[in-house]
Amino acid sequence: MPQDPSPLGWWPHVGRRQTLHRAPSAASTRIDIRMLELIMTLSDTMTDAARPDADPRGAGLRSALGSLIVLPDDAEWDHARRPWNVAVDQRPVAVARPETAEDVVEIVRAATAAGLRVAPQSTGHAAAALADTGLADTVIISLARLRGVTVDPVARTARVLGGSLWNDVLEATAPHGLTAPHGSAGDVSVAGYSLSGGLSFYARTHGLAVNFVRAVQVVTAEGNLVRASAQENPDLFWAVRGGSGAFGVVVSLEIDLLPYADVFAGMLLWDAARAEDVARAWAAWTTTAPESATTTLRILHLPPLPELPPFLSGRSVVVIDGAVLESDDAAAAVLAPLRHLAPEVDTFARIPAAGLVAVHMDPPQPTPAFTAHAVLDELPDGAVDAFLRAGSDRGLFMTELRHIGGAVARPVASGGGAISALTGQYLIHTVAVVPAPEVAEAAAAAVRAGVALFRPWHIDALALTFIDGGADRALGYGEAAARLSELKRRFDPGAVFSAAQPVH
Numbered sequence: 001m002p003q004d005p006s007p008l009g010w011w012p013h014v015g016r017r018q019t020l021h022r023a024p025s026a027a028s029t030r031i032d033i034r035m036l037e038l039i040m041t042l043s044d045t046m047t048d049a050a051r052p053d054a055d056p057r058g059a060g061l062r063s064a065l066g067s068l069i070v071l072p073d074d075a076e077w078d079h080a081r082r083p084w085n086v087a088v089d090q091r092p093v094a095v096a097r098p099e100t101a102e103d104v105v106e107i108v109r110a111a112t113a114a115g116l117r118v119a120p121q122s123t124g125h126a127a128a129a130l131a132d133t134g135l136a137d138t139v140i141i142s143l144a145r146l147r148g149v150t151v152d153p154v155a156r157t158a159r160v161l162g163g164s165l166w167n168d169v170l171e172a173t174a175p176h177g178l179t180a181p182h183g184s185a186g187d188v189s190v191a192g193y194s195l196s197g198g199l200s201f202y203a204r205t206h207g208l209a210v211n212f213v214r215a216v217q218v219v220t221a222e223g224n225l226v227r228a229s230a231q232e233n234p235d236l237f238w239a240v241r242g243g244s245g246a247f248g249v250v251v252s253l254e255i256d257l258l259p260y261a262d263v264f265a266g267m268l269l270w271d272a273a274r275a276e277d278v279a280r281a282w283a284a285w286t287t288t289a290p291e292s293a294t295t296t297l298r299i300l301h302l303p304p305l306p307e308l309p310p311f312l313s314g315r316s317v318v319v320i321d322g323a324v325l326e327s328d329d330a331a332a333a334v335l336a337p338l339r340h341l342a343p344e345v346d347t348f349a350r351i352p353a354a355g356l357v358a359v360h361m362d363p364p365q366p367t368p369a370f371t372a373h374a375v376l377d378e379l380p381d382g383a384v385d386a387f388l389r390a391g392s393d394r395g396l397f398m399t400e401l402r403h404i405g406g407a408v409a410r411p412v413a414s415g416g417g418a419i420s421a422l423t424g425q426y427l428i429h430t431v432a433v434v435p436a437p438e439v440a441e442a443a444a445a446a447v448r449a450g451v452a453l454f455r456p457w458h459i460d461a462l463a464l465t466f467i468d469g470g471a472d473r474a475l476g477y478g479e480a481a482a483r484l485s486e487l488k489r490r491f492d493p494g495a496v497f498s499a500a501q502p503v504h
Ligand SMILES: Cc1cc2nc3c(=O)[nH]c(=O)nc-3n(C[C@H](O)[C@H](O)[C@H](O)COP(=O)(O)OP(=O)(O)OC[C@H]3O[C@@H](n4cnc5c(N)ncnc54)[C@H](O)[C@@H]3O)c2cc1C
Pocket: 120, 121, 122, 123, 124, 125, 126, 127, 130, 143, 162, 163, 182, 183, 184, 185, 187, 188, 189, 190, 191, 192, 193, 196, 197, 198, 199, 200, 244, 245, 246, 248, 249, 250, 251, 362, 363, 465, 466, 498, 499, 500, 501
């Protein structure tokens, strides 16, 4: 489960890790978004609602599992059940907090003996998608206490315990001059992200993070601890690489690492008044950008707060960020057409690879938000118009286009899992903050409406990691859906496992 909400320090790399080539002097100020602190307080009121009557099945779990579980009558209940996405009011029968793989075995056995389902959860970033599945008969197994990373620098691999975050991996790999295919937020879990695909700023060169998984240790529906790899339990290994928590509780993973000690990465920022020029230029640039460049284009509406540097407070901005896996000179040449648009802030430079996780400026603390997305094959002028229209909606905190394609779209020729690629060239992603329950419906409608503007260019695909509830999951599984269902019936015939991205 996540840390307690606390002041958010966004944009941590600005002025600290990188050079601002054309930045205003206030840029070195660390930005604390107090509005989101207020939001955290409000969202506490969302989760401290009246406690339900104790479920009699909880008493059985308590006698079997003792302090490994938290029940609605326990003082820690509201903290234990609060996911990273604090807009989601999770009300399972119990939350279990294992510290070892053996604890997980005991928990799965006790829960199934009580006729309950089990939902593995590492952070709750995808809590909205899990809530869609219903939690009334479910024990959430929070893997937050099962964290740890061991690096083998010679083999260039890491063994990662089931609840570990990407930040844990980066801390362990950086001293060896290695890094990993993390996404834009360091507090997302390795298991939840990788086993549902995982789109990183390395992706157009190196593909989805799921293809970096070499082996997993899983607690199965029968409560057995098994290893799955290309050699051992290969069908389960295939299924879990895409089917994720629908096939078991992953207590550890072995992943390949990337041989980068540093990367050329950063962001370019303009006032949103420049959104049209920038968006059209980025759209054109992406049609010829090399696979070494993975970038995103976003329109962000920042709150009007005195804590923000004046050049950002209350402003709407357009941002391009990402990484270019080239030498400095070659990367500068790749970025030249974008830099030609004279950004107000330009932080692109060679940075330690571990710094890449800060470039996208995702909130590092629990945040209440709803999101929606779609995958597009192209970005013609009409789609750029749609981006500008969606980006002008101040009900959306963020409208984002991620450039995918390249290695992301190429399935692994042999030995891949259920998901090894994501077809399409762009991903449109909308995010609305949900400061209080009263605005939840409007926020959900806003994110969907933003994505709907792109309907003429939607293709039949979804990125599993971006499905945040209310979407057609089968699109995320694509051609793997039928075999996944078959294997679900074999490995989990009683549908014990409930997952953000379910398999039926
Ligand atoms: C701020 C933010 C930034 C993001 N950036 C990116 C990005 O750049 N690229 C990208 O691809 N995605 C990104 N995501 C999406 C993120 O990768 C998914 O939400 C992912 O599922 C989160 O995994 P988690 O374990 O942290 O979340 P959880 O909600 O804890 O888990 C999600 C699901 O993963 C499975 N799971 C998690 N841990 C285990 C385990 N140990 N064993 C078995 N199953 C498990 C379960 O099925 C669970 O329902 C982002 C999300 C947010 C909120």
